[in-house]
């Protein structure tokens with residue numbers, strides 16, 4: 133029998149306490165058990181099983197084709213690989229079209245994966261959905277600014293909050309999502325000054341991505357952090373490693389070694 137005490141998993145109360153103490157929250161994505169174990173051991177506070185799964189793992193051009201079954205399979209793997217970080221699973225495109233649909237899909241996610249929370253993209257239209265999920269005991273992370281599930285409606289990927297109308301809409305969305313019960317708010321590609329202002333305005337933590345340093349926490353796609361990409365990462369991501377080059381070198385080495393390791397083996401001579 134093991135004598136080691138298992139590490140306690142962080143809870144939404146721990147995340148709220150970090151915000152109260154002004155302590156920065158470190159969040160990363162992971163999509164499988166091995167990567168989840170590594171980022172967990174390295175000390176992240178929250179792991180997001182993002183629907184960026186669609187781009188970085190499943191090879192889709194956007195996140196739109198990702199299904200609820202895709203998210204559940206990968207979130208369950210991340211749960212098996214991790215033991216400390218609070219886990220958040222993205223609700224994919226089309227899974228939160230109205231509060232009742234969102235509730236039954238989020239219940240499936242909670243039951244079948246063991247994550248602690250779900251994340252959903254959208255502003256004021258998502259307020260009744262956040263209220264419904266929270267009323268049924270589900271912890272929710274909201275997500276505004278650049279919301280990749282709305283890429284076609286938004287007409288591309290770009291910074292939000294640059295003009296006063298857009299800034300005012302983001303402020304209103306942030307206030308309404310906090311009031312609806314979200315326990316954290318992702319701000320993606322929101323101008324740094326506005327992200328800082330929203331962070332100071334809310335008591336729940338803001339988690340920024342491409343939104344400057346003055347958010348309560350930061351999130352990044354793990355592949356962008358470690359250089360595990362075949363195309364350049366977004367401009368705001370600063371890769372800390374070049375894992376793609378390491379993989380290509382190791383595989384190239386293996387291929388060369390395998391081919392050089394012996395002479396030809398002739399085919400058996402067929403009986404005439």
Ligand code: KIV
Nearest residue numbers: 161182183184341351
């Ligand atoms: O899907 C994802 O990885 C995300 C983060 C980029 C915030 O939503």
